Amino acid sequence: MDHVVEVQNLTKxxxxxxxxDHINFEVKKGEIFGFLGPNGAGKTTTVxxxxxxxxxxxxxxxxxxxxxxxxxxxxxxxxGVVPETSNAYVDLSAWQNMMLMAELxxxxxxxxxxxxxxxxxxxxxxQRKNSKVKGFSKGMKQRLILCMALINxxxxxxxxxxxxxxxxxxxxxxxxxLLEFPKEGKTIFLTxxxxxxASHLCDRVAIINHGKIAAIDRPATLKNTIKKLNSIEISFDxxxxxxxxxxxxxxxxxxxxxxxFIISTDDVDDLxxxxxxxxxxxxxxxxxxxxxxxxxxxxxxxxxxxx
Amino acid sequence: xxFQFLDQLKRSLGIMKKDIRIYYLKGPVVISGFLMPLFxxxxxxxxxxxxxxxxxxSGLIGMxxxxxxxxxxxxxxxxxxxxxxxxxxxSCPISITTLIFGDMLASFIFGILIAILPIAIGxxxxxxxxxxxxxxxxxxLGGVCFSSFGLILSSPPSNAPSNIMMISSLVRxxxxxxxxxxxxxxxxxYWGKIIASFSPLTYFTDLTRYTLQGTNYYPVLLDFILxxxxxxxxxxxxxxxxxxxxxxxx
Ligand SMILES: Nc1ncnc2c1ncn2[C@@H]1O[C@H](COP(=O)(O)OP(=O)(O)OP(=O)(O)O)[C@@H](O)[C@H]1O
Ligand SMILES: [Mg+2]
Numbered sequence: 203m204d205h206v207v208e209v210q211n212l213t214k215x216x217x218x219x220x221x222x223d224h225i226n227f228e229v230k231k232g233e234i235f236g237f238l239g240p241n242g243a244g245k246t247t248t249v250x251x252x253x254x255x256x257x258x259x260x261x262x263x264x265x266x267x268x269x270x271x272x273x274x275x276x277x278x279x280x281x282g283v284v285p286e287t288s289n290a291y292v293d294l295s296a297w298q299n300m301m302l303m304a305e306l307x308x309x310x311x312x313x314x315x316x317x318x319x320x321x322x323x324x325x326x327x328x329q330r331k332n333s334k335v336k337g338f339s340k341g342m343k344q345r346l347i348l349c350m351a352l353i354n355x356x357x358x359x360x361x362x363x364x365x366x367x368x369x370x371x372x373x374x375x376x377x378x379x380l381l382e383f384p385k386e387g388k389t390i391f392l393t394x395x396x397x398x399x400a401s402h403l404c405d406r407v408a409i410i411n412h413g414k415i416a417a418i419d420r421p422a423t424l425k426n427t428i429k430k431l432n433s434i435e436i437s438f439d440x441x442x443x444x445x446x447x448x449x450x451x452x453x454x455x456x457x458x459x460x461x462x463f464i465i466s467t468d469d470v471d472d473l474x475x476x477x478x479x480x481x482x483x484x485x486x487x488x489x490x491x492x493x494x495x496x497x498x499x500x501x502x503x504x505x506x507x508x509x
Numbered sequence: 510x511x512f513q514f515l516d517q518l519k520r521s522l523g524i525m526k527k528d529i530r531i532y533y534l535k536g537p538v539v540i541s542g543f544l545m546p547l548f549x550x551x552x553x554x555x556x557x558x559x560x561x562x563x564x565x566x567s568g569l570i571g572m573x574x575x576x577x578x579x580x581x582x583x584x585x586x587x588x589x590x591x592x593x594x595x596x597x598x599x600s601c602p603i604s605i606t607t608l609i610f611g612d613m614l615a616s617f618i619f620g621i622l623i624a625i626l627p628i629a630i631g632x633x634x635x636x637x638x639x640x641x642x643x644x645x646x647x648x649x650l651g652g653v654c655f656s657s658f659g660l661i662l663s664s665p666p667s668n669a670p671s672n673i674m675m676i677s678s679l680v681r682x683x684x685x686x687x688x689x690x691x692x693x694x695x696x697x698x699y700w701g702k703i704i705a706s707f708s709p710l711t712y713f714t715d716l717t718r719y720t721l722q723g724t725n726y727y728p729v730l731l732d733f734i735l736x737x738x739x740x741x742x743x744x745x746x747x748x749x750x751x752x753x754x755x756x757x758x759x
Contacts, residue, residue, distance in 0.1 A: 253600050256756050275513075278602035285596040292592070293531045305523030306601040308516055350597070 211261030223413035236404035282356035341372030524611025542577030563722035566631035571714035578620030582659030590758035616656035657743035664750035
């Protein structure tokens with residue numbers, strides 16, 4: 203089984219609004235697959251269909267070899283899910299929440315306890331295992347939700363924006379756990395808004411917009427597709443107006459960001475030469491000069507047409 | 510097949526345990542389940558000297574079990590949707606039947622445990638239980654029946670527990686007044702008897718009345734069969750309804 207997720211023509215319509223529109227893709231075993239898209243693009247709707255929480259109106263999804271509609275229990279047994287908006291039971295302790303999940307996955311008690319302890323330790327929650335979740339911070343809650351999703355030692359994990367709104371430490375802890383997965387042959391389906399996160403973690407990303415897949419490839423390949431659009435970031439020792447720069451050839455666009463100018467060009471080399479000449483003629487000192495390859499964010503913005 | 514059935518059955522115990530911990534061991538279950546019927550009972554007890562204590566106690570048992578079993582089950586689903594634990598729950602490998610069965614079990618356990626209170630009051634007031642086996646069987650069946658009934662009340666996909674509470678209070682109180690709890694069935698007018706025959710509470714109260722007072726309106730076997738029928742009907746209906754509406758809560 204090479205593909206742990208196979209999606210064919212998956213479609214969801216909410217009162218005439220086509221939230222997900224005949225999408226097709228596969229996720230390979232052992233990869234971290236990123237699912238990106240602007241707000242309302244249909245990411246959560248897709249994840250919910252893949253995890254059997256809502257029914258598609260058309261098409262189907264094969265999860266670990268089982269059709270999620272026809273054999274939901276078999277498909278769900280070996281996946282882990284961190285929904286976009288979900289909570290642990292705040293009136294239960296972290297430990298009780300873990301044990302509840304273990305019971306719902308039918309995991310023998312001994313095994314469940316060993317795994318729960320390991321997971322809670324890895325996400326620095328073990329000290330607080332007997333406290334009610336009510337008193338947990340947002341980051342702790344989200345870490346617990348991840349622990350709960352992993353109680354069945356899933357081979358495929360769906361995470362819908364697992365790090366949104368978390369501080370650096372919690373996000374990093376979660377990312378570190380995720381990075382260990384491919385080593386164990388596990389697969390991750392990750393929805394995120396964080397382009398940095400996506401380009402660092404993901405083997406492949408799909409970009410979805412208005413319910414349709416706009417692109418699907420390795421982050422580096424996607425970046426290459428808009429390579430023409432390279433840019434340079436430069437700052438001078440005194441303030442100058444953007445108009446002064448505009449006479450320089452090979453400039454496509456100038457954007458001011460703080461004390462820096464971001465200049466996009468079709469000829470990086472020539473632009474650098476022109477810029478140094480310009481600085482000399484104006485008696486300006488160049489404080490910093492960087493060439494910038496397009497980020498995944500720029501690819502994203504270009505493909506989704508959002509600013 | 511049987512393995513999967515038993516496996517799911519075991520998982521519904523997990524749901525039950527969670528419900529008991531979260532919903533029953535706190536909150537106003539005891540108040541609405543026991544005190545309310547008790548006040549109704551006292552009001553009636555003082556007002557109607559001509560009704561026997563056995564009759565009134567059997568009514569109190571009926572009301573208490575009914576109110577308790579339907580106290581929490583209607584709000585579990587809307588509540589879980591509101592605090593956002595529902596999505597997590599239905600992403601687990603459990604069927605809706607398992608989920609509803611677990612909720613039913615939790616409600617069932619409280620429904621039958623609470624019956625100890627009115628029975629104790631009855632014994633203290635000098636009533637005798639002439640047929641404890643029938644009483645226990647009736648309690649078990651009534652518990653399942655009313656718990657499933659409560660779960661039907663929660664099936665409209667409204668996520669505000671207060672809305673569901675309002676609807677369910679309305680239904681619960683109306684049922685109490687048509688089920689031969691305050692007026693013996695034999696004293697009811699013809700149309701009253703017809704209406705009462707649609708309420709499962711009627712048969713449950715008739716059974717408890719038989720075990721305390723020795724008198725009954727319907728044959729005992731018929732009471733049992735009808736309670737069983739209502740239980741099956743309510744449970745299946747609750748599952749079917751939730752299968753349709755649970756996704757609309759997200
Ligand atoms: N339960 C629902 N009822 C009606 N419309 C819905 C429902 N859920 C989602 N939608 C609509 O479907 C579209 C896709 O929503 P979805 O939540 O999948 O987007 P998303 O990509 O996850 O966005 P975000 O980045 O904000 O999480 C949106 O236009 C949304 O308004
Ligand atoms: Mg979303």
